[in-house]
Amino acid sequence: MTELAISQMQLADVDKVWQMEKQANRFPWTKGNFEDCLKGGYRSFLYSVADEMIGYSVVQSVLDEVHLLNICVKPTSQGNGFGRQILNHVIGLALEQSASIVVLEVRASNFRAQQLYLSTGFNEMSVRRGYYPAEQGREDGVLMGLELGMLSQLGQNLL
Numbered sequence: 001m002t003e004l005a006i007s008q009m010q011l012a013d014v015d016k017v018w019q020m021e022k023q024a025n026r027f028p029w030t031k032g033n034f035e036d037c038l039k040g041g042y043r044s045f046l047y048s049v050a051d052e053m054i055g056y057s058v059v060q061s062v063l064d065e066v067h068l069l070n071i072c073v074k075p076t077s078q079g080n081g082f083g084r085q086i087l088n089h090v091i092g093l094a095l096e097q098s099a100s101i102v103v104l105e106v107r108a109s110n111f112r113a114q115q116l117y118l119s120t121g122f123n124e125m126s127v128r129r130g131y132y133p134a135e136q137g138r139e140d141g142v143l144m145g146l147e148l149g150m151l152s153q154l155g156q157n158l159l
């Protein structure tokens with residue numbers, strides 16, 4: 001499997017990140033969303049193969065909870081295991097800081113992402129009605145969580 005090089009996202013990276021965000025999402029974050037996250041100290045990462053950025057993640061830590069706010073793989077690089085590697089990197093960070101849970105919201109229609117999360121051990125925690133804008137009206141968000149207690153006890157190394 002191709003190893004991803006991981007680096008911290010900087011404000012200077014936001015332009016290229018936003019281009020990828022728009023390519024990969026029907027309702028992309030704004031440039032300002034990424035800038036606010038960086039200025040707010042949220043941990044944000046770039047993932048590259050042979051110096052080419054193929055994805056990114058944005059992570060917020062609140063007490064013992066890690067919230068995965070954004071995860072994205074460039075459309076032409078999807079389906080090659082990179083999304084799983086990025087998710088495992090984020091879970092590894094959460095384990096390092098002894099967090100008890102990783103949580104995220106995902107669109108009810110985003111089966112691909114949900115498959116990734118379910119197959120990694122995430123469970124559906126609740127449904128947030130009308131959480132996301134949609135082509136027609138609003139769309140539900142599914143709140144998913146991965147309890148880390150068991151993983152820590154097993155001493156699994158996900159990195």
Ligand SMILES: CC(C)(COP(=O)(O)OP(=O)(O)OC[C@H]1O[C@@H](n2cnc3c(N)ncnc32)[C@H](O)[C@@H]1OP(=O)(O)O)[C@@H](O)C(=O)NCCC(=O)NCCS
Binds near residue numbers: 073079083115
């Ligand atoms: C969701 C996303 C990050 C997954 O990244 P990826 O690199 O394509 O995913 P991977 O190749 O690592 O595949 C991981 C799992 O996703 C699922 N998956 C991947 N492609 C799929 C497809 N075409 N249909 C259904 N499930 C699929 C599978 O469960 C797969 O695991 P497997 O290969 O062991 O069966 C990527 O599709 C993406 O960036 N999408 C746009 C942004 C987005 O939706 N982000 C999530 C917001 S919550």
